[in-house]
Amino acid sequence: MSGASALGAAGLELLRNEPSGATTAFVAESGDPVLVGHYPGFPVQPGVFLVEAADRTARLWARSAGLGAGLELVAMDRCRFRRPVFPGDRVSTDVTVEVGEGGGELTAKASVLTAAGAVADIRLRYRRTPAGTAPTPEGEAK
Template sequence: MNGPSVSLLGLDPRSVTRDGDTVTASATVDPGHEVFPGHYPGFPVLPGVCLIEYADRSILFDQRRLGRDVELVAVERCRFRDPVFPGDELTLRVDYRGDDAAGLRSDVVVGSGRGRVAELRLVHRTTGTGEPG
Protein backbone atom coordinates (compact mmCIF):
# COMPACT_ATOMS: atom_id res chain seq x y z
CA MET A 1 0.00 0.00 0.00
CA ASN A 2 1.43 3.37 -1.01
CA GLY A 3 -0.10 6.35 0.75
CA PRO A 4 0.86 9.90 -0.08
CA SER A 5 2.96 10.35 3.05
CA VAL A 6 5.15 7.37 2.15
CA SER A 7 6.06 8.97 -1.18
CA LEU A 8 6.29 12.32 0.62
CA LEU A 9 9.08 10.97 2.78
CA GLY A 10 10.69 8.82 0.12
CA LEU A 11 10.91 5.90 2.55
CA ASP A 12 12.89 3.11 0.96
CA PRO A 13 12.61 -0.30 2.68
CA ARG A 14 16.36 -0.71 2.16
CA SER A 15 16.95 2.20 4.57
CA VAL A 16 15.28 0.21 7.36
CA THR A 17 17.91 -1.71 9.33
CA ARG A 18 17.84 -3.81 12.50
CA ASP A 19 20.30 -4.37 15.34
CA GLY A 20 18.85 -6.60 18.06
CA ASP A 21 15.49 -5.13 19.07
CA THR A 22 16.29 -1.71 17.60
CA VAL A 23 15.29 -0.61 14.11
CA THR A 24 16.58 2.49 12.35
CA ALA A 25 15.51 4.20 9.14
CA SER A 26 16.20 7.37 7.23
CA ALA A 27 14.25 9.42 4.71
CA THR A 28 14.19 12.84 3.08
CA VAL A 29 11.02 14.94 3.03
CA ASP A 30 10.15 15.65 -0.63
CA PRO A 31 9.95 19.46 -0.91
CA GLY A 32 7.88 19.23 -4.10
CA HIS A 33 5.06 17.17 -2.62
CA GLU A 34 1.50 18.45 -3.09
CA VAL A 35 0.73 18.48 0.66
CA PHE A 36 2.89 21.54 1.35
CA PRO A 37 0.97 24.37 -0.38
CA GLY A 38 -2.07 23.59 1.78
CA HIS A 39 -0.24 22.82 5.05
CA TYR A 40 0.27 25.72 5.74
CA PRO A 41 0.19 28.37 2.98
CA GLY A 42 3.34 30.47 3.29
CA PHE A 43 4.78 28.23 6.04
CA PRO A 44 4.97 24.64 4.77
CA VAL A 45 5.31 21.96 7.47
CA LEU A 46 4.89 18.20 7.33
CA PRO A 47 1.59 17.03 8.87
CA GLY A 48 2.24 15.07 12.06
CA VAL A 49 0.24 12.10 10.82
CA CYS A 50 2.95 11.59 8.20
CA LEU A 51 5.48 10.96 10.99
CA ILE A 52 3.18 8.34 12.47
CA GLU A 53 2.93 6.67 9.08
CA TYR A 54 6.72 6.87 8.66
CA ALA A 55 7.13 4.93 11.90
CA ASP A 56 4.35 2.49 11.00
CA ARG A 57 5.85 1.73 7.57
CA SER A 58 9.33 1.28 9.02
CA ILE A 59 7.98 -1.28 11.49
CA LEU A 60 5.97 -2.96 8.73
CA PHE A 61 9.08 -3.30 6.52
CA ASP A 62 11.11 -4.68 9.44
CA GLN A 63 8.48 -7.21 10.45
CA ARG A 64 7.97 -8.40 6.86
CA ARG A 65 11.65 -9.31 6.75
CA LEU A 66 10.93 -11.53 9.75
CA GLY A 67 8.03 -13.20 7.92
CA ARG A 68 5.27 -11.32 9.78
CA ASP A 69 2.63 -8.93 8.57
CA VAL A 70 1.53 -6.39 11.15
CA GLU A 71 -0.94 -3.56 11.34
CA LEU A 72 -1.06 -0.50 13.53
CA VAL A 73 -3.82 -0.79 16.14
CA ALA A 74 -2.99 1.99 18.60
CA VAL A 75 -1.01 5.16 19.08
CA GLU A 76 -0.59 5.15 22.85
CA ARG A 77 1.55 8.27 23.01
CA CYS A 78 2.33 10.97 20.49
CA ARG A 79 4.37 14.11 21.09
CA PHE A 80 5.39 16.41 18.27
CA ARG A 81 8.34 18.50 19.49
CA ASP A 82 9.46 20.48 16.45
CA PRO A 83 8.14 21.15 12.94
CA VAL A 84 9.40 19.17 9.97
CA PHE A 85 10.04 21.21 6.85
CA PRO A 86 10.33 20.37 3.14
CA GLY A 87 13.75 18.87 2.42
CA ASP A 88 14.47 17.83 6.02
CA GLU A 89 16.55 14.68 6.47
CA LEU A 90 14.81 12.46 9.02
CA THR A 91 16.11 9.61 11.11
CA LEU A 92 13.95 7.16 12.98
CA ARG A 93 14.73 4.80 15.85
CA VAL A 94 12.31 2.07 16.94
CA ASP A 95 12.89 0.23 20.21
CA TYR A 96 10.66 -2.81 20.57
CA ARG A 97 9.32 -3.05 24.13
CA GLY A 98 7.31 -6.24 24.08
CA ASP A 99 5.51 -8.71 21.87
CA ASP A 100 2.65 -10.56 23.54
CA ALA A 101 -1.11 -11.07 23.31
CA ALA A 102 -1.58 -7.30 23.71
CA GLY A 103 0.52 -6.66 20.62
CA LEU A 104 3.96 -5.59 19.46
CA ARG A 105 4.79 -2.46 21.46
CA SER A 106 7.40 0.03 20.34
CA ASP A 107 8.86 3.36 21.36
CA VAL A 108 9.80 5.55 18.41
CA VAL A 109 11.92 8.69 18.17
CA VAL A 110 12.02 10.71 14.95
CA GLY A 111 14.79 13.25 14.55
CA SER A 112 16.04 15.86 12.12
CA GLY A 113 19.20 17.93 11.97
CA ARG A 114 17.64 20.18 14.62
CA GLY A 115 17.06 17.35 17.13
CA ARG A 116 14.00 15.33 18.14
CA VAL A 117 10.86 16.12 16.20
CA ALA A 118 8.52 13.39 17.48
CA GLU A 119 8.20 10.72 20.17
CA LEU A 120 5.66 7.94 19.72
CA ARG A 121 4.52 4.77 21.43
CA LEU A 122 2.83 2.42 18.97
CA VAL A 123 1.08 -0.94 19.19
CA HIS A 124 0.88 -3.31 16.23
CA ARG A 125 -0.79 -6.68 15.99
CA THR A 126 0.23 -9.59 13.84
CA THR A 127 -2.26 -10.33 11.09
CA GLY A 128 -2.98 -13.85 9.86
CA THR A 129 -1.10 -13.35 6.58
CA GLY A 130 2.59 -14.09 6.80
CA GLU A 131 2.52 -14.98 10.48
CA PRO A 132 5.27 -17.45 11.33
CA GLY A 133 3.97 -20.94 11.87
Protein backbone atom coordinates (compact mmCIF):
# COMPACT_ATOMS: atom_id res chain seq x y z
CA MET A 1 0.00 0.00 0.00
CA SER A 2 2.96 2.31 -0.08
CA GLY A 3 4.01 4.69 -2.81
CA ALA A 4 3.68 8.34 -3.60
CA SER A 5 0.51 7.89 -5.65
CA ALA A 6 -1.47 6.53 -2.71
CA LEU A 7 -0.82 9.55 -0.54
CA GLY A 8 -0.13 12.36 -2.96
CA ALA A 9 2.87 13.11 -5.13
CA ALA A 10 4.96 14.37 -2.23
CA GLY A 11 3.97 11.58 0.19
CA LEU A 12 3.51 12.40 3.84
CA GLU A 13 4.70 15.68 5.32
CA LEU A 14 5.70 15.40 8.98
CA LEU A 15 4.14 18.28 10.92
CA ARG A 16 4.66 17.17 14.53
CA ASN A 17 6.72 14.49 16.22
CA GLU A 18 6.63 14.36 20.03
CA PRO A 19 6.91 11.65 22.70
CA SER A 20 3.10 11.27 22.69
CA GLY A 21 2.65 10.92 18.92
CA ALA A 22 2.97 12.54 15.52
CA THR A 23 0.99 14.47 12.91
CA THR A 24 1.41 14.20 9.15
CA ALA A 25 -0.36 15.66 6.13
CA PHE A 26 -0.81 14.91 2.44
CA VAL A 27 -2.90 16.27 -0.43
CA ALA A 28 -5.42 14.08 -2.23
CA GLU A 29 -4.06 14.78 -5.72
CA SER A 30 -6.86 15.38 -8.22
CA GLY A 31 -4.98 13.65 -11.08
CA ASP A 32 -4.18 10.50 -9.09
CA PRO A 33 -5.61 7.51 -11.05
CA VAL A 34 -6.73 5.85 -7.80
CA LEU A 35 -8.75 8.92 -6.85
CA VAL A 36 -10.22 9.40 -10.33
CA GLY A 37 -11.36 5.76 -10.53
CA HIS A 38 -12.94 5.68 -7.08
CA TYR A 39 -15.91 6.46 -7.95
CA PRO A 40 -16.21 7.50 -11.61
CA GLY A 41 -18.08 10.80 -11.77
CA PHE A 42 -17.76 11.31 -8.00
CA PRO A 43 -14.07 10.90 -7.10
CA VAL A 44 -13.18 10.38 -3.44
CA GLN A 45 -10.03 9.17 -1.68
CA PRO A 46 -10.35 5.43 -0.95
CA GLY A 47 -10.63 4.82 2.79
CA VAL A 48 -7.79 2.30 2.75
CA PHE A 49 -5.38 5.18 2.06
CA LEU A 50 -6.58 6.96 5.20
CA VAL A 51 -5.76 3.81 7.15
CA GLU A 52 -2.38 3.76 5.39
CA ALA A 53 -1.75 7.37 6.44
CA ALA A 54 -2.49 6.44 10.07
CA ASP A 55 -0.17 3.42 9.86
CA ARG A 56 2.65 5.36 8.20
CA THR A 57 2.34 8.17 10.76
CA ALA A 58 2.54 5.66 13.62
CA ARG A 59 5.59 4.05 12.01
CA LEU A 60 7.30 7.43 11.56
CA TRP A 61 6.76 8.06 15.25
CA ALA A 62 8.03 4.58 16.16
CA ARG A 63 11.23 5.00 14.11
CA SER A 64 11.99 8.30 15.86
CA ALA A 65 11.39 6.57 19.23
CA GLY A 66 13.77 3.76 18.25
CA LEU A 67 10.99 1.16 17.83
CA GLY A 68 10.51 1.08 14.05
CA ALA A 69 12.39 -2.00 12.85
CA GLY A 70 10.40 -4.55 14.82
CA LEU A 71 6.87 -3.16 14.65
CA GLU A 72 4.11 -5.46 13.40
CA LEU A 73 0.53 -4.29 12.80
CA VAL A 74 -1.67 -6.91 14.46
CA ALA A 75 -5.14 -5.35 14.49
CA MET A 76 -7.32 -2.48 13.43
CA ASP A 77 -9.51 -2.10 16.51
CA ARG A 78 -11.55 0.82 15.14
CA CYS A 79 -12.17 2.42 11.79
CA ARG A 80 -14.99 4.90 11.39
CA PHE A 81 -15.27 6.99 8.26
CA ARG A 82 -17.20 10.21 8.83
CA ARG A 83 -17.06 12.05 5.49
CA PRO A 84 -15.32 11.69 2.13
CA VAL A 85 -11.98 13.17 1.12
CA PHE A 86 -12.27 14.94 -2.22
CA PRO A 87 -9.65 15.80 -4.87
CA GLY A 88 -7.46 18.66 -3.70
CA ASP A 89 -8.25 18.20 0.01
CA ARG A 90 -5.31 18.51 2.38
CA VAL A 91 -5.56 15.63 4.84
CA SER A 92 -3.91 15.68 8.26
CA THR A 93 -3.47 12.59 10.38
CA ASP A 94 -2.95 13.19 14.09
CA VAL A 95 -1.76 10.03 15.89
CA THR A 96 -1.46 9.59 19.63
CA VAL A 97 0.53 6.53 20.69
CA GLU A 98 0.12 4.59 23.91
CA VAL A 99 2.77 2.04 24.85
CA GLY A 100 1.38 -0.94 26.75
CA GLU A 101 2.76 -2.36 29.98
CA GLY A 102 6.15 -3.89 29.34
CA GLY A 103 6.46 -2.04 26.03
CA GLY A 104 5.51 -5.07 23.92
CA GLU A 105 2.33 -3.60 22.48
CA LEU A 106 1.49 -0.15 21.13
CA THR A 107 -1.86 1.43 20.32
CA ALA A 108 -2.08 4.27 17.79
CA LYS A 109 -5.23 6.39 17.90
CA ALA A 110 -5.59 8.44 14.73
CA SER A 111 -7.84 11.38 13.96
CA VAL A 112 -7.96 12.11 10.24
CA LEU A 113 -9.11 15.62 9.29
CA THR A 114 -9.59 17.99 6.36
CA ALA A 115 -10.63 21.64 6.37
CA ALA A 116 -14.24 20.37 6.32
CA GLY A 117 -13.73 18.56 9.65
CA ALA A 118 -13.29 15.01 10.93
CA VAL A 119 -12.87 12.41 8.19
CA ALA A 120 -12.03 9.23 10.11
CA ASP A 121 -11.24 7.79 13.53
CA ILE A 122 -8.84 4.86 13.40
CA ARG A 123 -7.24 2.76 16.14
CA LEU A 124 -4.37 0.43 15.21
CA ARG A 125 -2.61 -2.05 17.47
CA TYR A 126 1.01 -3.11 17.03
CA ARG A 127 3.28 -5.69 18.57
CA ARG A 128 7.00 -5.22 18.91
CA THR A 129 9.03 -8.07 17.45
CA PRO A 130 12.76 -8.62 17.69
CA ALA A 131 14.57 -6.62 15.01
CA GLY A 132 15.32 -8.63 11.92
CA THR A 133 12.58 -11.23 12.36
CA ALA A 134 9.77 -11.55 9.88
CA PRO A 135 6.20 -12.29 10.91
CA THR A 136 4.63 -15.50 9.60
CA PRO A 137 1.18 -15.39 7.96
CA GLU A 138 -0.34 -16.23 11.35
CA GLY A 139 1.35 -13.15 12.82
CA GLU A 140 3.91 -15.08 14.87
CA ALA A 141 7.57 -14.09 14.65
CA LYS A 142 9.95 -16.62 13.09
